[in-house]
Amino acid sequence: MTVGPTGGSQPTRKGPCVVVAGGGTAGHIEPALALADAVRRLRPDARVVALGTERGLEKTIIPARGYPLEMIPPVPMPRKPNFDLLKLPLRVRSAVKTTRDVLDRVGADVVVGFGGYVALPAYLAARGRVPIIVHDSNAKVGLANKVGARFAERVAVAVEDSGLPDAEVIGIPLRESIINLDRAALRARAREFFGLDPHAPTLLVFGGSQGARTINNAVSGAARDLADAGIGVLHAHGPKHTLAVQSVPGRPPYVTVSYLERMDLAYAAADAVVCRAGAMTVAEVSAVGLPAVYVPLPIGNGEQAHNAKPVVRNGGALLVDDADFTPSKVAELVVPILTDHRRQVDMATAARGTGHREAADVLARMVLDAAFKHSGRSS
Structure with a gap:
């Protein structure tokens, strides 16, 4: 057929x-x-x-x-x-x-x-x-x-x-839409599309098309720490999960969605990423030049951790075991990246350097x- x-x-x-x-x-x-x-x-x-x-x-x-x-x-x-x-x-x-x-x-x-x-x-x-x-x-x-x-x-x-x-x-x-993505040119439109703060450093969070419970719990649990650091969040929790996070008044919003139809805009809106480490995910995040914290899926033959290691060795990402990824670990790793523009630039350059x-x-x-x-x- x-x-x-x-x-x-x-x-x-x-x-x-x-x-x-x-x-x-x-x-x-x-x-x-x-x-x-x-x-x-x-x-x-x-x-x-x-x-x-x-x-x-x-x-x-x-x-x-x-x-x-x-x-x-x-x-x-x-x-x-x-x-x-x-x-x-x-x-x-x-x-x-x-x-x-x-x-x-x-x-x-x-x-x-x-x-x-x-x-x-x-x-x-x-x-x-x-x-x-x-x-x-x-x-x-x-x-x-x-x-x-x-x-x-x-x-x-x-x-x-x-x-x-x-x-x-x-x-x-x-995809060409990823290879040719101009994040800077799309940033204002992307932030408006998702209802994000137009100027605050912004974290993109996703766990694949179905979401990831560990990532959802850890990042949402660190919502107050992120807000106090002036960091906005775009969090795709997956259609099989629910996530209720209240934004802190006077702080950048914590925006939750079940699924990201427009990954190009999501990448453009972000300054750093927390996500799993599937091969396609690592390749896309590296190609668009985003610093990342990878939390490999703890099943199979450990291939997700191996997918991320070249970027980590090059300085473009951090790698955390699923069992160790807690709200305190989010605050420890993510806040220093998103509050240090020079480090963001260095990690972005390193990530792009590992791509093809x-x-x-x-x-x-x-x-x-x-x-x-x-x-x-x-x-």
Whole structure:
């Protein structure tokens, strides 16, 4: 099934066909879409088709961004030995067959995988038929990309020491709206949009699309300390959480929202950030040049802490364990940053210095080169 921005199939083009596989979470989807945009910037005649499943966020995000979406069966990898593990070979076989049919039908010239349960069947379906490019955003590589890298023509990663052989460090592809964000030019509009003090140093707080209880409790618990220091707050607590914080009369407001529809304006309004340390989050915050206090999600293989460490080593951010992040820790770390303009500037410069703003175009050129070698056409 193909889903376009209005539910229908997309018109056929004569240019190269790039198939992207990056479904499931925003951390896989957003780099894939940033690449898609870059491919179309470099080659307006290119076709970009995305693979996805009914269970992932891509079902709504990708068509809304104007790209056709082909649905394939998901292949989740069981974390523990159980009955699902016994069913895995049949699921893989079904997903690979469906994906091969898609690649044949759309005339794929290259497959680009970003990890997750959409990427694995894409790699297996493309193996020996269509060139494969692998990109991994995380400091610790997942199983799908470890498999895909064995068959790939080129492998691109966000950071050094990924563990993938012959990987090229290019950073994470980011949206143009983030790469080209002029925070200073948007600041007055952004502060007015959120109802923030136009002049006070301002802290942006968010914990991902669903929020983060530890961050919510710690920062809201430090509301009085922040207010007494003359600091305003924009706090996205997540749709599954509630947060009631009363602003202190005569002090900059503490503004709470469930979700940030306009991250560009949120970044423009802020002077520093408290947030989790997902790969995309770290890349975006660094690219826009915001000092950060990262509080990694304390699950999985510890990859969030690893994502933040290059920025921390460079002086652009601080790193705090989830268990240690308390109201007193917020006051201890955040207030000195937001009341010292020189330190803000130094941290912002250090954060930008760790980024790869050109990553989307670099990856797009890799992809188009592989596509043209496969098709025999001239670029």
